[in-house]
Amino acid sequence: MDVLEAIRQRRSVRKFDPSHRMSEAEIGQLMDHVILSPTAFNIQNWRFIAVRDPELRAEIRKAAWGQSQVTDASLLLVFCMDLKSWEKSPERYWVNAPAHVSDSMVREIQHFYRDDDMLQRDEGMRSCGMAAQTAMLAAKAMGYESCPMDGFDFKRVGHLINLPPDHRICMMLCIGKPLAAAHPRAGQLELADVFMQDGFPERDD
Structure with a gap:
């Protein structure tokens, strides 16, 4: 399918x-494309948990207030961020670059993220958001539908998946074969309402 x-x-x-369940080959194909998603400084700070165990899925469904897609989708992915990926052997992110480039980028990574917890979290949210969009488009191209989710108890799901202390959950994504088509779009803003040139309009006050 064309990307547009x-x-x-x-x-x-x-x-x-x-x-319906996706095959191992399909999941591999999907994730091979997801990990091509961009990250700042190439720190690849996303981490993906595929929840396969039925009992664990059932518990996560409880933490998502009974939403059926959690257990019924072919694949449930929890998108997590490693807040400290920037300091975990950052030279591996530039292993294929020339030495002077790698050395420079590692210094920049450490300078940019050190002592800025908010930036570390924001960067993780950006990275996971881009990866999730890649996953949704790849799933669509593969003939599947998807449902991004933030309607769940983040703390409870973190406990269920044994989330490390220096990680956070960004969102979950359900992927599978639909039983029914999506509802018509509820209301799309006009492009002119959200797309501006060179800045926001001048305010009277």
């Missing part, structure tokens, strides 16, 4: 065929 067509057709679907 995938963007046009992608919708959030909540009713999935619970009898």
Whole structure:
């Protein structure tokens, strides 16, 4: 599927065929594309948990206030961020670059993120957001639908997946075969309402 067509057709679907599961090859294909998503300084600070165990899925569904897509989707991914990826052997992110480039980038990474907890979290949110969009478009191109989620108890899900102390959850993503089409778009703002040239309009006050 053409990427522009995938963007046009992608919708959030909540009713999935619970009898369908993606093959290992399909999951591998999906994730091989997801990890091509961009990250600042190439720190690759996303971490992805595929929840396969039915009992664990059932517990996560409870933490998501009973939303059926958590257990019925073919694949449930929890998108997490490693807040300290910037200091965990950062030279590995530039292992294929010339030595002088690698050395420079490692210094920049450490200078940029050190002592700035808010920036570390914000960077993780940006990275996971881009990875999730990649996953949704890749899933659509593969013939699947998806549903991004933040309607769940983050603390409870973190406990269930044994989230490390220096990690945070960004969101979950359900992917699978739909049982019903998405509802019509509820209301799309006009492009002119959200797209401006060179800044926001001058304010009278």
